[in-house]
Amino acid sequence: MNVAVIRFPGTNCEFDTQYAFERIGAKTELVWHKEQKLPKCDLVVLPGGFSYGDYLRSGAIARFSPVMQAVKEFADKGGYVLGICNGFQILLESHLLPGAMKRNEHLHFISKFQHIKVIHNDNKFLSKTEKGEILNIPIAHAEGNYFVDDETLKKMHEHGQIILKYCDANGEYDNPNGSVEAIAGICNEGKNVFGLMPHPERACERILGSEDGIKMIKGFFD
Amino acid sequence: MKAIVDIYLKEGVLDPQGKAVHHALHSLGFRDVEDVRVGKQIVLTLKGEKSVDEAKEEVAQMCEKLLANTVIEDYKIEIVP
Numbered sequence: 001m002n003v004a005v006i007r008f009p010g011t012n013c014e015f016d017t018q019y020a021f022e023r024i025g026a027k028t029e030l031v032w033h034k035e036q037k038l039p040k041c042d043l044v045v046l047p048g049g050f051s052y053g054d055y056l057r058s059g060a061i062a063r064f065s066p067v068m069q070a071v072k073e074f075a076d077k078g079g080y081v082l083g084i085c086n087g088f089q090i091l092l093e094s095h096l097l098p099g100a101m102k103r104n105e106h107l108h109f110i111s112k113f114q115h116i117k118v119i120h121n122d123n124k125f126l127s128k129t130e131k132g133e134i135l136n137i138p139i140a141h142a143e144g145n146y147f148v149d150d151e152t153l154k155k156m157h158e159h160g161q162i163i164l165k166y167c168d169a170n171g172e173y174d175n176p177n178g179s180v181e182a183i184a185g186i187c188n189e190g191k192n193v194f195g196l197m198p199h200p201e202r203a204c205e206r207i208l209g210s211e212d213g214i215k216m217i218k219g220f221f222d
Numbered sequence: 223m224k225a226i227v228d229i230y231l232k233e234g235v236l237d238p239q240g241k242a243v244h245h246a247l248h249s250l251g252f253r254d255v256e257d258v259r260v261g262k263q264i265v266l267t268l269k270g271e272k273s274v275d276e277a278k279e280e281v282a283q284m285c286e287k288l289l290a291n292t293v294i295e296d297y298k299i300e301i302v303p
Contacts, residue, residue, distance in 0.1 A: 060288065061288075100294040102236075145238065147235060178236075
């Protein structure tokens, strides 16, 4: 499997992301945001970080990078795209995913391990996890307060687009940042574009405290 | 010509910054504050000969494309000739 990892000015999780995918046997390639074409790949990952210093709004300026046009065309043709943290914010700003991010409810930058629950696994990304499974994955963000209007939310529920929610260790309600319905991750209607605030690449070996992230990204392997 | 753009979270979208400022003002004894919304202001200096309406139209496009995220934000444009 070939994975293209996009790098914007201010991206800082690109090497962790490469490391995690290479651990499961993928070939990875860094792609600079000024590229107008993507290399031949099976998955495009927009990694975490602070593209363009989060100026204006997180992801707002990265959206207009030349490579994003290629990412959009790739996604429109059914190609798999995964946005992690700042990558998720870029996908929202690009309208490849519905909704928007606000500052965390209590305005703090949150950096900690957080439990999340698999709501739907009938998609490629979470196909190797169980429905209802509780995963332990680090979060690290200041703008992860997911917002979407009621009408869109209803449609997202109907199409199984709400794929991950924050929870506590027992799977009970927990909401670290004030997101609507404690949503941690979503996908598009076509189930080929995924975004989540937690960082699976930071939970890819036991020494890091959790291997649950491997279970997630493995889904992209057939 | 200048364009002054005010951007706020839409009515009905909870404003975490506004809420925190509201709470702080209450703690300081300003108990008559009923609501606080925190926004941002972007001031653009425009060149070229344009009417106020043309400038407003152009700045509106800038807001739709980049300056505001219309999923959660409203904007207000004031043109100062």
